[in-house]
Amino acid sequence: MKHHTLGALRSTAGVHTNIQAFTTTREARLLRWAELLEKTPDRRLRTLPETEYQPASVRDRMRCADSPIAVAYEDAVFRAEGLKDDTYGQAKRFFELTDWQLHGFVCSCHSGATVRSGSAAQCLRRAARPNPGLLAMLWDALLLR
Template identity: 40%
Template sequence: MKHEGIDQLHSVAHVASHRPREMLTRRERLERWAALLERRPNTEFAPFPEDYEAPFDARSRLRYQASPIEIAHADPLLRAQGLAGDGLGDAIAFFGLREDDALYVLDNARLDGQSLARRLRAIAAKRDRTMLAAGLVTAGVAAVPFLAFIFG
């Protein structure tokens, strides 16, 4: 076997890198997951098993068949970005979900891919609206001393 450098291989073959170019934002990760679920419009995903009311540390290790998390974990880009596994805790950590948001998406009687995608996008948009509102409040509070200085 002859060993060649990357530059030499480019001249005889297409060399692809599987390393992501840049890290996706939280919203981009949620959008990617939603798009993956939308590609399965007729698939009914299973809800949480009955033991989902266990303490959170036990729930975070929860894995179950036919879950939407399995679809996300099967995606090479999301795995390359850092999705460690197909457990509930992995999804919460990677997608930046609050526990109640994760339950909103995953703890429902058999939803299809499009319904789950809508829920994921609503969660992404909710956080964006919250951040916008916080920015506006901060700007308003910062403007009060300035206005007092000008008009006071």
């Protein structure tokens, strides 16, 4: 085994130290995800088919390339914070979303085969609000249709 100085390892390994410190609150994660989606608000992202009809074990493993969840997984900060993959179940756990919240912007029943990135970001911003109340939840449900 060959030993190297820390400086030599940094130059060889290409360590990136410019990643900002990230607050790991639920709200901060959701808002960061929304910001990533808003970078290209008209981008069409793929949705997952009929998530509400899948058994929980199948739904948790659902994924597709170029989905809103895949956008989050592409982010190095989220991966460093513990986002393990771009599956429905991992997004639900990592971002602390309910099935209803996640379903609102990743399921095909709301927008068809694709969803605008900006629309998905709006859903995330609504989900980030602490305790929206019953009236706000009903209003959001009407807007998602």
